[in-house]
Amino acid sequence: MHLARDTDLALSDWRAQALRFEREIGKVVLGQERVIRLLTIATFARGHVLLEGDVGVGKTTLLRAMARAIGGAFERIEGTIDLMPADLIYHAHLGEDGRPRIDPGPLLRQGEELAIFFFNEINRARPQVHSLLLRLMAERSVSAFNREYHFPHVQVFADRNRVEREETFELPAAARDRFLMEVQVAMPAESEARRALVFDPRFHDVDALLMEVEPGVLDPQALGMVARAIQIGVRTSPALEDYTLALWAGLRAPASLGIDIEGVDTGRLVQGGASPRGVSYLVRAARVRAFLEGRDMVVPEDLRAVFPEVMAHRIFIDPVYELRRERIVGALMAGVFEKVPAP
Numbered sequence: 001m002h003l004a005r006d007t008d009l010a011l012s013d014w015r016a017q018a019l020r021f022e023r024e025i026g027k028v029v030l031g032q033e034r035v036i037r038l039l040t041i042a043t044f045a046r047g048h049v050l051l052e053g054d055v056g057v058g059k060t061t062l063l064r065a066m067a068r069a070i071g072g073a074f075e076r077i078e079g080t081i082d083l084m085p086a087d088l089i090y091h092a093h094l095g096e097d098g099r100p101r102i103d104p105g106p107l108l109r110q111g112e113e114l115a116i117f118f119f120n121e122i123n124r125a126r127p128q129v130h131s132l133l134l135r136l137m138a139e140r141s142v143s144a145f146n147r148e149y150h151f152p153h154v155q156v157f158a159d160r161n162r163v164e165r166e167e168t169f170e171l172p173a174a175a176r177d178r179f180l181m182e183v184q185v186a187m188p189a190e191s192e193a194r195r196a197l198v199f200d201p202r203f204h205d206v207d208a209l210l211m212e213v214e215p216g217v218l219d220p221q222a223l224g225m226v227a228r229a230i231q232i233g234v235r236t237s238p239a240l241e242d243y244t245l246a247l248w249a250g251l252r253a254p255a256s257l258g259i260d261i262e263g264v265d266t267g268r269l270v271q272g273g274a275s276p277r278g279v280s281y282l283v284r285a286a287r288v289r290a291f292l293e294g295r296d297m298v299v300p301e302d303l304r305a306v307f308p309e310v311m312a313h314r315i316f317i318d319p320v321y322e323l324r325r326e327r328i329v330g331a332l333m334a335g336v337f338e339k340v341p342a343p
Contacts, residue, residue, distance in 0.1 A: 010226075011229060015294060017218060018218075018292055019292070020217055021070075022037065024069045024214050025065045025066060025069055027212055028061065028203075028210060028212055028213055029061060029062045030188055030193040031189060031190050031193030032062065032185065035062070035184075036062075038181060038183050039062070039066060039183070040292065041181075041292065042180050042181055042285070044227055044230060045180060045227060045284045045287075045288045046155070047181065048137050048155060048157070048158075048178060048180055049155075049157050049182075050122075050157075050179040050183070050313070051157060051159045053185030059185050060118065060120070062185070063116060063157055065210055065213050066116060067115060067116040068215050069216075069218065070116065070217070070220050071217065072113060072116065073116075074118070075109060075114060075116075075117050075118070076106070076117075076118040076119075076120060077106045077117075077119055079119060079121040079123065079125040080124055080125070081126070083126065084129065085128050085129050087105060088105050088129070088132060091103045091104070107136070107142060108144070112153070114151050116155055116157060117136070117151075117154055117155070117156050120158075122158040122159065122160055122171065123171060124161065127172070130171060130172065133158075133175070134174060134178060136151065137156050137175075137178040137179075140152060153221060176314075177275065177314060181285070181309040182309060183309050231284060231287055233291075233296060234290050235298070236287075237297065240297075240303075243300060244303060246340045247337070250339060251311065252273075254269060254332055254335060254336065255269075257335070257339040257340070259336065259339060261331045261335065268318055270316070270317060271316045273316040274311060274314050275314065281310055282307065286305075287302075289305050300343065304337065311333070
């Protein structure tokens with residue numbers, strides 16, 4: 001299959017740019033091919049991403065490499081217990097002349113050029129901060145100083161610390177649902193990648209390492225237009241649509257499919273989630289995956305390739321099973337794919 005005739009040239013050119021984008025990031029981030037592909041999908045789907053992973057696995061390096069390759073401005077803020085919404089907007093301090101000054105904070109510093117905003121350890125921030133971030137993610141705008149500030153090209157990435165629970169605030173369902181994906185960033189599995197990261201001095205100076213990434217491979221101001229063209233140009237067949245709806249129904253009512261998970265009452269397992277917005281995000285991501293694979297039609301494998309990262313955090317289960325969430329939700333998704341026949 002080939003891309004549709006009316007968008008063939010433009011989208012095929014952008015596909016080449018997207019693959020080049022992945023290669024540039026892969027030069028400095030080793031052993032994370034699947035993560036890079038997922039972040040590329042999110043970039044071309046214009047979706048926000050929540051990252052999870054141990055300290056020191058390269059999440060910030062990955063995002064800085066992405067920002068350099070995209071060509072837009074990058075800003076970062078650390079989540080802390082005393083962080084307030086205003087800290088994202090402005091920075092109040094005393095100037096050299098001893099007078100109080102107010103300078104733009106990380107959100108306003110780059111203006112409309114802001115392409116990637118990284119919120120590190122988001123669950124250490126207060127709910128009030130989450131509310132501001134939710135508006136930024138949903139509307140790409142914030143209110144400050146009696147005016148509206150717009151960030152048409154911004155993509156939000158956040159990191160959640162799963163190990164330390166002291167002084168943390170769990171993200172509300174509304175905030176988590178605004179993330180297109182939740183992506184696990186683990187240590188590289190390949191021994192050669194691990195060896196290089198530990199022993200090759202090239203990876204010890206991050207600033208010098210990032211200079212190896214070609215800047216401006218993508219144009220952040222054009223990504224919105226390209227994203228719309230992908231959603232229009234990559235089709236879904238009636239059979240694929242029926243399959244997607246059957247997967248959705250199975251997630252919400254696993255007992256109806258006869259899914260059996262050891263030690264789990266599947267009749268009471270799923271309390272909610274997997275909303276229409278979530279399933280539309282799944283289709284949006286699957287279309288981008290098909291585009292990256294050079295097809296103009298979504299196939300079941302495209303859904304499978306993005307399903308865990310797009311859907312798992314949208315499934316709300318009975319609290320009695322929450323401590324075993326990762327294993328149970330993984331088994332639930334595997335069971336749904338097993339029970340629902342692919343077209």
